[in-house]
Structure formats: C-alpha cells, structure tokens
Amino acid sequence: MAYDLYYWPAIPGRGEYVRLVLEAAEMPYRDVARLPESEGGGSGAMMAFVAGRHGHRTPFAPPFLVDGDLLISQTAEICAFLGERHGLAPEDEADRLFARSIALTTADFVNEAHDAHHPIGVEDYYEDQRSEAKRRATGFRDRRMPKYLGWYERLIAANPTGSGHLVGDRLTYADLGLFQTLAGLAYAFPTRMAGIGGDYPKTVALAARVASRPAVAAYLTSERRIAFNEDGIFRHYPELDGA
Amino acid sequence: MAYDLYYWPAIPGRGEYVRLVLEAAEMPYRDVARLPESEGGGSGAMMAFVAGRHGHRTPFAPPFLVDGDLLISQTAEICAFLGERHGLAPEDEADRLFARSIALTTADFVNEAHDAHHPIGVEDYYEDQRSEAKRRATGFRDRRMPKYLGWYERLIAANPTGSGHLVGDRLTYADLGLFQTLAGLAYAFPTRMAGIGGDYPKTVALAARVASRPAVAAYLTSERRIAFNEDGIFRHYPELDGA
Structure with missing residues (x-):
C-alpha cells in the first residue's frame, strides 16, 4: 500500500524533505492535501488529523506520514523512518x-x-x-x-x-x-x-x-516538485540577502 | 560501562532532558563537562568533540551522549535512544x-x-x-x-x-x-x-x-539537579511574562 503524506499543498516547506526520500526510494505515495477533495484530498483532510478526528495519535502540525496504523510526525523522524526502511540509511x-x-x-x-x-x-x-x-x-x-x-x-x-x-x-x-x-x-x-x-x-x-x-533528477523536473516561493520556509527577499 | 553525557556545566538547558531520562532509568552516567579537568572533565573536553578531535562523528553542538563507539547528538534523539533501551518507551x-x-x-x-x-x-x-x-x-x-x-x-x-x-x-x-x-x-x-x-x-x-x-524525586533534590537561571533556555525576565 502507498504511503499517505500530509503537507501544505502550495509550498515545498518541510514536506519536501519527506517527498525527496519517497522519490529517491521510488516508493509509491499519495500527497494527500494536493489531491482533489473528491478523492479525499485537500487541506481539510489534513487538518482533520491535526484536530484529532482520526484516532488518538494527533500530530501537532504537518508534515506527517500515515502508513496503516502508523502516524509519524516531525520531518527528521519521518525521513529517518523511511530511509531506514527503504535502503537510504547506513547499515551500521x-x-x-x-x-x-x-x-x-x-x-x-x-x-x-x-x-x-x-x-x-x-x-x-x-x-x-x-x-x-x-x-x-x-x-x-x-x-x-x-x-x-x-x-x-x-x-x-x-x-x-x-x-x-x-x-x-x-x-x-x-x-x-x-x-x-x-x-x-x-x-x-x-x-x-x-x-x-x-x-x-x-x-x-x-x-x-x-x-x-536518476530517481531524484526525474522527480525534480516533474510536476510533483513544487517551486520555492514566498509563502514557504525559504523565501527570496533581496533585502535579507544583503543585496 | 557508564554513559558519558556532554553538556554545558552551568545551565539545565537541553542537557537536562537527557539527565532526566538517565536518572529515571537509574543508569550510571558521567556528566563530563561538570567533572574537574583532572578527571578529564570541563568544557574543554566537551568542545574537543565539537572541534572534531574525537573521530569522524562530530556533533554540531551539545548535548551529545557517548557510549563506546556510539556518539548521539540532538536532545530528542538521545532521549529516545535511552528511553527505548531502558524501559522508558512504549513497546508497541x-x-x-x-x-x-x-x-x-x-x-x-x-x-x-x-x-x-x-x-x-x-x-x-x-x-x-x-x-x-x-x-x-x-x-x-x-x-x-x-x-x-x-x-x-x-x-x-x-x-x-x-x-x-x-x-x-x-x-x-x-x-x-x-x-x-x-x-x-x-x-x-x-x-x-x-x-x-x-x-x-x-x-x-x-x-x-x-x-x-522515586528516582526522579530523589534526583530533583540532589546536587546533580542544576537550578534554572538567566544563562539558560528558560529565563525569568518579568517583562517577558507580561507582568
């Protein structure tokens, strides 16, 4: 079964760190908040988890990953979980x-x-x-x-x-x-x-x-890759760049 | 063998989160930067790790925990590692x-x-x-x-x-x-x-x-517990308390 990733649909943000692991591992996933509401998507579907409407494991904030019974939040923890499961982590x-x-x-x-x-x-x-x-x-x-x-x-x-x-x-x-x-x-x-x-x-x-x-390069040129923008974490404001 | 915890000696800070897990688990540990230099302690001993003088696994900053070959940094990761090893984590x-x-x-x-x-x-x-x-x-x-x-x-x-x-x-x-x-x-x-x-x-x-x-209560009244102070993370500045 595919992983369900939940993150804000219009920015790369912290969700992008998770997407990159899924894409590099070539694992199927649904980017749920970016799907139409008719397919169970949208930000509302994501915020229902944050509001505690999907069981007792309530994430504080996106991103979070759902895999059957597992709900994992916090970017680095999700990336480590996926990396260790799918060959993108050290063995030692x-x-x-x-x-x-x-x-x-x-x-x-x-x-x-x-x-x-x-x-x-x-x-x-x-x-x-x-x-x-x-x-x-x-x-x-x-x-x-x-x-x-x-x-x-x-x-x-x-x-x-x-x-x-x-x-x-x-x-x-x-x-x-x-x-x-x-x-x-x-x-x-x-x-x-x-x-x-x-x-x-x-x-x-x-x-x-x-x-x-290859898997990363293919992803980066796909429509799944969201461009950086001024609603995200990395914002280009020339005055902050010392320009 | 006892764990070696490295953290700034004069503040509770993030190191205190690790100390509490060690104390609650009743695991022996050395709080290295608080030991005298004659026993290999002091902040200098800690910063030698940060400067990369103890092998290739260089922590970015304290706290970090050393256990033989293992060096683990980042507070939550150290706490999870210790908790999972010593009965202070869920089984499921x-x-x-x-x-x-x-x-x-x-x-x-x-x-x-x-x-x-x-x-x-x-x-x-x-x-x-x-x-x-x-x-x-x-x-x-x-x-x-x-x-x-x-x-x-x-x-x-x-x-x-x-x-x-x-x-x-x-x-x-x-x-x-x-x-x-x-x-x-x-x-x-x-x-x-x-x-x-x-x-x-x-x-x-x-x-x-x-x-x-009991283990936590005994620790909290011991000399090992460092009081909060205005060099730490939690600082009491009345003007910031809305007073």
Missing part, C-alpha cells in the same frame, strides 16, 4: 544514529532559515517584522550559515569511507536533506551563496551528486 | 514512533521558549534585543503556549489506555520531557502559568506524577 548502528543526528541538525538549520524572515511571530506577516528580519538575517548570513555549512564540509572530509557522503558509503536521507537545504539557501540567499559557496566544495559537490541521481 | 511500534514525534514537538516548543528572549540573535546578548523579545514573548504567551499545552492535554485525554500518560500505559521519555518543559515555563513565565495552568489539568497532573516518581 553507529552510523544510523549519526545520520539521525545530522538530519535533526539540518532541521535546526531550516528553522533558523525560516526565522530569518520571521523572527518575531510565527503566525504574523513578514511585512510586520521586516526591520527585525533584517537584523536577524544578518546574523544568519554572517555567522550561522558558515557554521552549519562548515560542519557539513568537515563531516564529508572526515568520512572514513571517502564516499563523498555525509555518513557511510552510500546515499542517505541525511544527504537528501542537505541537498534540499542548499537548494533553499540558493533560492533565498543567492548573493550570499554565490559569495561563500566556494568555501564548501565537498558540500556543493554532494548536493549536485544527489540532484543527478 | 506505533506508540514508539509516536513518542518520538512527541519528544521532537517538545523540542520545538523549547526552541520557541528560547527564542522568546532571543528573537534576533542566538549568539547576541538579551540586552541587545529586549524590545524585540517583548514582542515575540507576547505571541509566545498568548498563542504558542496554549497551542502546545492544549495539544498535550488532548493527547492525555485521548490516550486509549487511560493511563494519564502522553502515550501508552507507562512513563516514557516523552512524559519526562513534558515535566521539564512545564518546570521551565513555571520558572520563566510564573504569571502566565498561574493564569492558564488550570486549563490543562491532565498535563499539570502528569508533570506532578513524574516529579513524585
């Missing part, structure tokens, strides 16, 4: 645990990328926190981006298998998450990424390698 | 996965509690972002606290075992995390919690039950 226990640590650290990085445009109120408009966003984005660009990107670069360099991956000798969901994060940063902060991308050659090369993997 | 697969989703959602709540006093710069002083913090804290108190607390309350109410726990029929690391979060909120936002605590009777009762469990 220590590496498996470390892949989880990496994916969760990427989730922190993504939260900070979001807060660069929404430092004051998660539920408020960007227009009401523009000046604060400008301040927060400066610290994000100058200090946080190099800190996270430098960490990925060191992990790839230190990987004893020399595979060019973040952990172990094969593609994992941790690599897929890095690819999506770099894509989001290139969209939201093109000037900054053009300036510092060269400092992280192994990281950039890994992201390119992920994108060229 | 669906409940196990849901406990992980809960712990990760609590980690998001904790991040937001932190950002209430640090909305602009993670690495900057509170004093340089006081007015922005006041705005962000208002939204946190008025909207985010009820949203998270109401979710916990609904989970306990909907738990089919009627155990009073968040998931399944026994104490789990998800409950321990809820206890610590409520304790932190009561410290940081005493006025607000006095005002709304009564709206979440099952949640407050669960936290009290966790605190009265």
